[in-house]
Amino acid sequence: MTGLLTDLYQLTMAAGYFEAGKSGEIATFELFFRHLPRYRNFVLSAGLEQAVEYLTNLRFTDSEIHYLKSLPQFKRAAPEFFDFLRNLHFTGDLFSIPEGTPIFAGEPILTIRAPLIEAQIAETFLLATVGFQSLIATKAARMVEVAGGRAVVDFGTRRAHSPEAGVLAGRAAYIGGCSGTSNTETGFRYGIPVFGTAAHSWIQAFPTEHEAYQRLQKMLGDATVYLIDTYNTIEGAKLAASLGRPLWGVRLDSGNLVELSREVRKILDNAGLHDVKIMATSDLNEYKILEYAAAGVPIDVFGVGTDLATSTDSPNIGVVYKLVELNGRGTAKFSEDKHTLPGAKQVFRFAGHDTIACSWECLGCGPGEPEARALLRPVLVGGKLVDPLPKIDAARQYAAESIKRLPTATRSLFDTDQQYRVEHSPALMTLYEKVQDENGLLRHRHAD
Amino acid sequence: MTGLLTDLYQLTMAAGYFEAGKSGEIATFELFFRHLPRYRNFVLSAGLEQAVEYLTNLRFTDSEIHYLKSLPQFKRAAPEFFDFLRNLHFTGDLFSIPEGTPIFAGEPILTIRAPLIEAQIAETFLLATVGFQSLIATKAARMVEVAGGRAVVDFGTRRAHSPEAGVLAGRAAYIGGCSGTSNTETGFRYGIPVFGTAAHSWIQAFPTEHEAYQRLQKMLGDATVYLIDTYNTIEGAKLAASLGRPLWGVRLDSGNLVELSREVRKILDNAGLHDVKIMATSDLNEYKILEYAAAGVPIDVFGVGTDLATSTDSPNIGVVYKLVELNGRGTAKFSEDKHTLPGAKQVFRFAGHDTIACSWECLGCGPGEPEARALLRPVLVGGKLVDPLPKIDAARQYAAESIKRLPTATRSLFDTDQQYRVEHSPALMTLYEKVQDENGLLRHRHAD
Numbered sequence: 061m062t063g064l065l066t067d068l069y070q071l072t073m074a075a076g077y078f079e080a081g082k083s084g085e086i087a088t089f090e091l092f093f094r095h096l097p098r099y100r101n102f103v104l105s106a107g108l109e110q111a112v113e114y115l116t117n118l119r120f121t122d123s124e125i126h127y128l129k130s131l132p133q134f135k136r137a138a139p140e141f142f143d144f145l146r147n148l149h150f151t152g153d154l155f156s157i158p159e160g161t162p163i164f165a166g167e168p169i170l171t172i173r174a175p176l177i178e179a180q181i182a183e184t185f186l187l188a189t190v191g192f193q194s195l196i197a198t199k200a201a202r203m204v205e206v207a208g209g210r211a212v213v214d215f216g217t218r219r220a221h222s223p224e225a226g227v228l229a230g231r232a233a234y235i236g237g238c239s240g241t242s243n244t245e246t247g248f249r250y251g252i253p254v255f256g257t258a259a260h261s262w263i264q265a266f267p268t269e270h271e272a273y274q275r276l277q278k279m280l281g282d283a284t285v286y287l288i289d290t291y292n293t294i295e296g297a298k299l300a301a302s303l304g305r306p307l308w309g310v311r312l313d314s315g316n317l318v319e320l321s322r323e324v325r326k327i328l329d330n331a332g333l334h335d336v337k338i339m340a341t342s343d344l345n346e347y348k349i350l351e352y353a354a355a356g357v358p359i360d361v362f363g364v365g366t367d368l369a370t371s372t373d374s375p376n377i378g379v380v381y382k383l384v385e386l387n388g389r390g391t392a393k394f395s396e397d398k399h400t401l402p403g404a405k406q407v408f409r410f411a412g413h414d415t416i417a418c419s420w421e422c423l424g425c426g427p428g429e430p431e432a433r434a435l436l437r438p439v440l441v442g443g444k445l446v447d448p449l450p451k452i453d454a455a456r457q458y459a460a461e462s463i464k465r466l467p468t469a470t471r472s473l474f475d476t477d478q479q480y481r482v483e484h485s486p487a488l489m490t491l492y493e494k495v496q497d498e499n500g501l502l503r504h505r506h507a508d
Numbered sequence: 509m510t511g512l513l514t515d516l517y518q519l520t521m522a523a524g525y526f527e528a529g530k531s532g533e534i535a536t537f538e539l540f541f542r543h544l545p546r547y548r549n550f551v552l553s554a555g556l557e558q559a560v561e562y563l564t565n566l567r568f569t570d571s572e573i574h575y576l577k578s579l580p581q582f583k584r585a586a587p588e589f590f591d592f593l594r595n596l597h598f599t600g601d602l603f604s605i606p607e608g609t610p611i612f613a614g615e616p617i618l619t620i621r622a623p624l625i626e627a628q629i630a631e632t633f634l635l636a637t638v639g640f641q642s643l644i645a646t647k648a649a650r651m652v653e654v655a656g657g658r659a660v661v662d663f664g665t666r667r668a669h670s671p672e673a674g675v676l677a678g679r680a681a682y683i684g685g686c687s688g689t690s691n692t693e694t695g696f697r698y699g700i701p702v703f704g705t706a707a708h709s710w711i712q713a714f715p716t717e718h719e720a721y722q723r724l725q726k727m728l729g730d731a732t733v734y735l736i737d738t739y740n741t742i743e744g745a746k747l748a749a750s751l752g753r754p755l756w757g758v759r760l761d762s763g764n765l766v767e768l769s770r771e772v773r774k775i776l777d778n779a780g781l782h783d784v785k786i787m788a789t790s791d792l793n794e795y796k797i798l799e800y801a802a803a804g805v806p807i808d809v810f811g812v813g814t815d816l817a818t819s820t821d822s823p824n825i826g827v828v829y830k831l832v833e834l835n836g837r838g839t840a841k842f843s844e845d846k847h848t849l850p851g852a853k854q855v856f857r858f859a860g861h862d863t864i865a866c867s868w869e870c871l872g873c874g875p876g877e878p879e880a881r882a883l884l885r886p887v888l889v890g891g892k893l894v895d896p897l898p899k900i901d902a903a904r905q906y907a908a909e910s911i912k913r914l915p916t917a918t919r920s921l922f923d924t925d926q927q928y929r930v931e932h933s934p935a936l937m938t939l940y941e942k943v944q945d946e947n948g949l950l951r952h953r954h955a956d
Binding site for chain 2: 062064065066067068069070071072073075076077079080082085087089114124127128131132133135136137176180183184185187188189191192193195215217218219220221222223224225226227228229242243244245247248254255256257258259260261262264265266275276278279280281282283290291366370371372375376377378379381382383386391392393394499
């Protein structure tokens with residue numbers, strides 16, 4: 061795990077902190093988003109496993125350090141700084157909301173409490189992996205939400221933002237409720253079900269469609285799925301029906317899926333193949349799935365590619381990572397349009413709303429309000445795992461149950477006026493005012 | 509380089525081809541996009557280096573093969589197939605349009621000619637790396653186009669679709685004309701200039717903004733850039749001016765960048781710091797840069813994050829990889845809305861238009877039309893590099909020159925009615941009709 065996979069300024073700041081004798085200071089950073097992404101009423105958190113993997117493997121190799129020494133930005137850095145980097149590993153604490161939790165603006169997804177330099181260097185990687193996986197888990201959840209019980213499978217790697225993004229998209233989509241992925245590496249690494257049929261090139265590689273189907277059936281047996289649109293979907297369905305069992309299903313990949321799926325269903329049923337599945341692919345997304353489901357189409361599985369792996373309608377999420385505490389002192393940023401709240405925080409989830417509070421507060425934990433739950437939990441303490449992370453199937457199950465508990469409006473595909481209620485505790489606001497006052501004094505001091 | 513980083517169906521098809529005795533057949537696949545991405549008049553090709561790296565390192569490890577054997581889709585596969593996979597490496601040919609070439613719908617970016625199984629397995633990775641990098645190179649080129657000579661730097665990793673996508677986005681953005689990236693790993697791997705300043709957390713980590721600036725200046729010397737908006741941009745600029753040299757620049761990250769940059773410029777100029785640069789960041793993209801440049805703002809460097817690394821307004825590109833020839837026979841797909849043209853092709857670029865032709869055609873190569881160039885060139889032959897790939901600086905230079913030669917309308921940020929003219933040679937269309945006829949016969953045959 062490379063230490064260089066970070067923004068250069070994290071490393072120049074590290075050198076500066078080292079020089080200023082601040083490398084032992086304990087910093088608390090929170091990772092959150094300021095606003096919900098466009099067209100989203102909630103975000104489903106994902107990416108914790110990769111965050112942990114990164115933090116526990118963060119290292120600098122000799123050749124990486126050699127590269128840094130060659131940069132103009134490090135020509136004044138002390139040799140001791142490079143020795144420090146050579147020995148650096150993550151010794152801090154990580155608190156996190158569990159993967160598969162629906163979250164809202166301002167809520168810390170991860171909180172890092174660690175020596176300043178360790179916490180600073182980690183920023184870039186943590187933002188990129190948690191932000192991206194949360195984006196895709198959310199997108200997947202939207203598709204599953206409206207699919208009417210039909211399976212949704214990730215087929216998006218080829219259109220993902222790099223092959224590795226495809227691997228992680230498959231993971232995140234599974235947490236969001238997909239039934240599996242076409243990415244074999246995702247299955248291998250994370251134990252997620254993998255699915256696959258055949259491409260048009262398979263059909264084209266044989267002299268006749270008939271031979272192509274027969275060969276596939278011989279090879280895949282009960283797992284056989286014919287892609288039936290290479291030449292003509294209806295003819296392809298008739299050919300599939302004539303070959304009979306073993307057969308798991310057929311896949312439609314072009315044309316009017318509503319009409320074609322109905323005709324194909326009839327062809328299969330007339331051949332007694334009532335249990336043979338119809339899978340549909342072809343530029344699908346949650347909006348089209350909603351229409352198909354509302355029309356009651358006889359499609360059993362939706363295979364979704366591009367729009368899932370890149371979250372086309374909302375392709376990024378404004379995650380940030382902000383210093384909220386240094387050596388126990390609350391700190392904040394007061395830029396015109398981008399202020400932050402000071403102090404390490406906890407998120408308490410009540411039956412129908414959240415409260416963001418100071419970390420030491422315990423809201424609703426009395427006997428009167430038994431439903432409040434503190435969402436952030438310790439994951440790493442002193443750089444070591446407190447407990448094994450939940451298995452990915454548990455995260456997926458937890459996500460499904462958590463989404464079910466959200467208000468109907470929050471689960472809508474479309475923007476809602478009834479935003480999920482997120483409050484700030486009075487103690488947190490008091491701390492904010494206190495830090496703001498101190499900061500006013502500080503600014504005055506250096507302006508003198 | 510893992511062989512599993514592919515869609516499962518590539519591997520089940522591989523097993524099927526092996527079973528059918530087709531593993532030695534020679535297939536030609538072309539990688540292209542059917543339609544320009546939304547809001548784009550051209551795409552800048554990028555990703556060839558990673559395609560070559562993948563093809564020359566493609567392997568299956570024992571544990572990967574063990575995993576495949578455990579899947580239901582492979583329970584009928586012959587043991588010899590797994591031995592075959594264990595020994596598999598890429599032995600074919602790769603032809604490619606050079607990185608940094610503006611390309612259009614239907615033009616092959618890469619052509620793979622290889623034993624069927626090798627070519628098939630490579631599909632997913634090639635699409636994901638070439639599609640993504642081309643998307644980002646294009647986005648970068650748009651920003652550079654309208655920046656009026658100001659530098660554009662990639663700061664996008666934190667919002668990229670995974671950390672690795674950030675590394676590759678930095679590479680692609682450089683080919684597209686960016687001056688460098690904040691991603692240190694990108695600099696390390698690809699020899700691209702890296703840039704960095706300091707974050708808000710740096711300012712907050714010291715008791716006063718004054719001390720934070722002084723420490724940075726001491727550390728960075730001539731490379732010093734102050735982030736001046738943590739508390740108040742104008743006060744920050746005055747503080748920077750009072751500290752004087754050494755100083756490379758200041759960075760604005762919030763508020764009205766037009767007004768603030770003008771005020772900050774005055775403050776710096778009044779202190780005699782005429783050569784000190786102003787860098788701006790804060791959710792920038794080509795549309796905002798166009799406005800700023802048109803207003804003649806005194807901003808010297810734009811640092812662009814989210815919208816560059818995720819190509820927000822057009823976050824994917826419909827790249828496909830289609831079988832066009834098998835054992836020398838042209839093949840095509842005739843699905844309703846997704847047909848392909850058969851046969852390996854060449855793209856000839858004339859002064860103001862392109863012609864897609866059969867690979868053996870030589871258009872405009874006579875003395876009468878000296879400006880025609882064949883864009884696809886051999887890169888790998890028999891799995892081996894023909895020539896070293898161009899250095900990335902050469903690709904960046906080639907991109908800049910190639911974009912300059914495009915018609916004005918094609919270089920516009922906005923959709924144009926005057927699409928770049930792409931023709932098909934008469935010989936190619938004759939081949940298409942021939943294959944269509946053959947296919948009609950074939951379909952008739954198996955419908956009997």
